[in-house]
């Protein structure tokens with residue numbers, strides 16, 4: 001075979017392999033195999049010594065032509081492959097920005113939480129601090145220091161969950177009063193929200209675990225007028241500026257005098273409706289002036305300091321505000337119910 005035929009054959013072989021390569025890496029293998037240092041074209045160049053000297057320029061020119069032909073084919077194929085790859089990549093990574101976005105369904109606040117944050121906002125605005133106490137409590141704090149006598153029915157095992165004789169699940173947030181007073185920092189202006197426990201059967205208005213918000217103010221010269229003004233303002237902020245309050249005498253062991261507070265029905269404005277059971281009034285909390293015995297037991301001199309306290313049921317507020325007629329709905333975590341608030 002003469003040189004010309006060898007070169008033609010080589011070019012033909014390169015053309016075929018380039019066409020078949022299909023991938024840039026394979027294309028590179030082809031380049032190395034034909035044009036590389038140990039490639040076929042190089043080995044032909046090396047055999048130039050066997051060519052008659054007068055033919056060498058001609059053969060040299062042929063070799064160069066074949067080389068540039070192959071280079072051109074490689075280049076052309078590479079351009080084609082690159083374009084094809086880019087197209088495939090674009091197809092695979094295609095994003096339709098006109099598609100409606102996936103809705104990320106985030107949860108939201110529970111009616112209890114909304115009501116609590118509302119109550120906190122009101123009292124923080126009046127300069128109160130928000131404090132917390134333990135849910136597992138000493139009977140001492142839950143009862144004794146609150147002037148609740150040994151034979152009081154609340155101490156009955158029928159009503160309170162006891163862990164042992166001296167430890168229980170707090171049945172009210174009032175023990176936080178005693179804990180705060182004992183710390184000895186005066187004056188006090190605090191609310192204490194939290195979970196409380198009672199041995200009650202579940203029904204539309206009862207649950208063995210619910211929430212209260214305790215309030216306590218201790219300072220010099222605190223009177224019942226301060227208590228009334230504060231709770232009146234609270235009721236107006238919570239239920240609207242038209243809201244009236246009524247203080248009914250009541251008894252709590254840890255306050256004297258004590259009262260229960262009713263608000264005028266925000267549904268009918270006091271005329272009487274289904275919501276207020278025809279009375280025009282809705283009971284919302286218990287309160288009173290802190291009993292001197294409680295002050296003394298918590299290390300405060302009742303001759304120098306006086307104060308008032310109150311306790312609100314959080315669920316009661318949430319049920320009223322959102323006109324929910326069954327407390328159980330608050331605990332069932334049915335998303336269809338909860339997402340309405």
Ligand code: DAH
Nearest residue numbers: 172255286287288309310311
């Ligand atoms: N602890 C009372 C209860 O659970 C509510 C209460 C009434 C709290 C009067 C008070 C208060 O601080 O002064 O029924």
